[in-house]
Amino acid sequence: MISVNEALHILKENLPHPRIVQLPLQDAFSRRLADDLLSPEPSPRYTSSAMDGFAVRWADLGNLEETGQVLLKIAGESQAGLPYCKTVAEGEAIRISTGAMLPDGADTVVRVEDTEEVQDSVLILRCKKRGQDVRYMGEEFPAGARILHKGQVIKARQIALLSAVGLSSIPVYAQPRVSLFITGTELAHHGDGKIKPYQVRDSNAPMLQSAILEAGAEVVECLHVRDDLDSTIAQMTEALSNGSDIILCSGGVSVGRHDHVKAAAEQVGFKELFWKIRQKPGKPLYVAKRDRTLLFGLPGNPVSAFMCFQNFVMPSLAALQGVELLKTVTSAVAEVPVANTGKRTDFIRVDITNEPNAAPSFRPIDRQGSHMLTSIVEADGYIAIEPGCCLQAGELADVFVF
Incomplete structure (x- = not known):
């Protein structure tokens, strides 16, 4: 023995x-990653607008603080999925939607509520700074960045991220x-x-x-x-x-x-x-x-x-899934003395108490008989006590959480 x-x-x-298998993303839910994952592209993929408004050149707003308004000609529109393909020239503004690509030449977005349209022109009334409401390509992470770690469980959040960067299959542990x-x-x-x-x-x-x-x-x-x-x-x-x-x-x-x-x-x-x-x-x-x-x-x-x-x-x-533990091991304080007077390691089932602003504590449940299923149903976990050992009240121990 x-x-x-x-x-x-x-x-x-x-x-x-x-064992490692390559699975389509839709089949990888709840599996564990078998390797780090690097993004094949930056996020965001392109520089875009964070608000509905007008894409402008900050240089054209130089007199805004003095005059209180600047009039620019509306030269076109950039929609999400339908970008404006020309370069924004001096004195021009491009109507832009949230998420739409920022056209070349523009470096700032003026919110629609800070403007007034006058026929084919727009009156800029307020703009705090250059680059306002611009989402820059790669500001979240560049191409090649590690976005998920080996051993992570693939859940809904991870699937969203992987889909967003175009990863259709991933290596997971079988x-x-x-x-x-x-x-x-x-x-x-x-x-x-x-x-x-x-x-x-x-x-x-x-x-x-x-x-x-x-x-x-x-x-x-x-x-x-x-x-x-x-x-x-x-x-x-x-x-x-x-x-x-x-x-x-x-x-x-x-x-x-x-x-x-x-x-x-x-x-x-x-x-x-x-x-x-x-x-x-x-x-x-x-x-x-x-x-x-x-x-x-x-x-x-x-x-x-x-x-x-x-x-x-x-x-x-x-x-077999590439990790050391699947369950939580927590440190908790013994509420009462716990002794093992026998000759074998004792797996004592315990109840865990969690109180605000206090360390977790535990106490053995009353029924410990190995024929009593309530000894595992009523317990939150167990401690392992070696023969001849005694935990004193207030002493820390590892609790293996069920």
Whole structure:
């Protein structure tokens, strides 16, 4: 039996390299960037007007402060999408719309409310400075500027920016592919109304499917596997053929006569990385590897399975997406003393309190039993306390947020 830190180190040394795919922008939502992105063009793409008004030469407004007005001839119009293609000459003004290209020769925009039109001319009444209300080409960023960083998640805001600079496809990390096996003859479907007195409704399948999706991965298949060796071997072989990055088994990893996950894994070519960890809950965790596929044998107990997923499977799914963490780790103050008098690392589920103008604090929830799903539902996260350690009230600790 090894420590939690030893297990995490072994797992880190055996993580497969993430796969990178080039996806059309519309298919890249919620994926993580596999490289920095540089803009192929400047933003704005051209110099334009920030207001409706008139594009003028600042040199023609030299007497405005003395006379209070300057009369210019309206020589044309620049609309968004329909620019004025001539050069603005001395004494001319060009009617211009917001977003329209600033014509050559002009260097200033006078707002329409600061003018009066007189037949085919315009009277300029006010203008504060040269370059007023002009949006200059490249003032946001030049061509070649880094606009998004490797590892960023592509959401609506990022899609808007990438579309604006003309990037139609981007490199992202491929979604990790996960096959999920739920073992246990005693399990009944969670939607069954009436079940036998000796049956238990399956909570692991829906829980782990949701956890996989929450981690940004894809559930390739979710199967209920009978408690016999041949069925377990057959399903593992199929999962290897469908390109699964991770095979996730729930149950069947202990030492009972009907626990077949470990034996089946060895028969299909998996090499054991570790089995059994000095932790509570989740001691019988089994992890093995074949080529680039990792196999996690989670305990069948739902809380133990969930905690093992959080502490071991989640970092693996993060690495397959080019990042170290997918969840938040926050520093918080213990509200009460928290001790571990046992011989295993204890994953203690805690409730986090956030008050204005104060550091976050936490306290263990009342029910910590590994068979009690409320111990993860009512908790905001968990702390890892080593054997023989005690956190005093007021002491800081890392809280792994669910």
